[in-house]
Amino acid sequence: MPRAGKTRNSGSASAPQQYRKRTRNMGQSQGTASDDNGAVPWGSLPVSLQEEVLLRVPAQDVVLSCSRVCKLWWQLADSTSLWKRRCAQEGLRPCDPQCPPANWKIFYFLCMKMHNLLKNPCAEDKFNGWHLQHNGGDKWNIEDVSPHHALPDLSVQKFFVTSYGQCLKSQLIDLVKKGYPPSLLDEVQPDIVVSDWYAPRWDCGCQYEICVQLLSHRKKVLQEFRPKMVIFPQWNDMQWNQVRHVFQKYGRGVRFVRFCHGGKDTQFWAGWYGIRVTNSSVEIDPGLDRD
Known part of the structure; x- marks a missing residue:
């Protein structure tokens, strides 16, 4: 019995010592090449190799899990070098x-999150997502893109078309609900890029208008x-045109984007001879090279 008790006391004394030794090695950048079991302490690995390990971990896990392991991992998970390498890798x-x-980490996540914040921009889902502010004349309608007058983006197959009365439609985008926190919008102020495509009929004059507003929480x-x-005369070339605008350094407090566009024909013809619009977009753009 005394011998058994001695064995238990010896084990309980050595375990904390081994744990403290491993803990010290985690934070060392230099030291022994391996511990008693032949394993190389994390802190003795070159930083480039540490980064290589985290580059094999999903980005969300690096931020939400790996950064919470210890101070060393937190510094590594937040380093410019790591996120610059991840951007280059992808x-x-x-x-x-x-x-x-x-900030390369913010740049990475904004790039991965970048998408069109407008719903149903190409009329594929009828008028879902749009608020019809004015629906004059014979009201808004949806038509198919002619192969002879296709847009540069050939995937766009439909467009919205106006009538002889004023036709305007809009969307209100809640940036916070879309996943862009107030701190990001206020401190980083990433570019907000808006775009719209519009075209007239060849045989009828028409007019086009657009208004995009950045709004506070109120x-x-x-x-x-x-x-x-924009006013088109009768007998025009019927070409598609793009309007594009970039909001930059817009200040603190932006929480919503209101996008509104439309128009009408200028000859009051029954039917749908007014301006055509499609492929509208609103994006939070970190300055990504898309070529």
């Missing part, structure tokens, strides 16, 4: 190489893009 490059991102207008109305 082909994410800034559009201007001479002006690299201020829907107060902070910035607005409202170019001059």
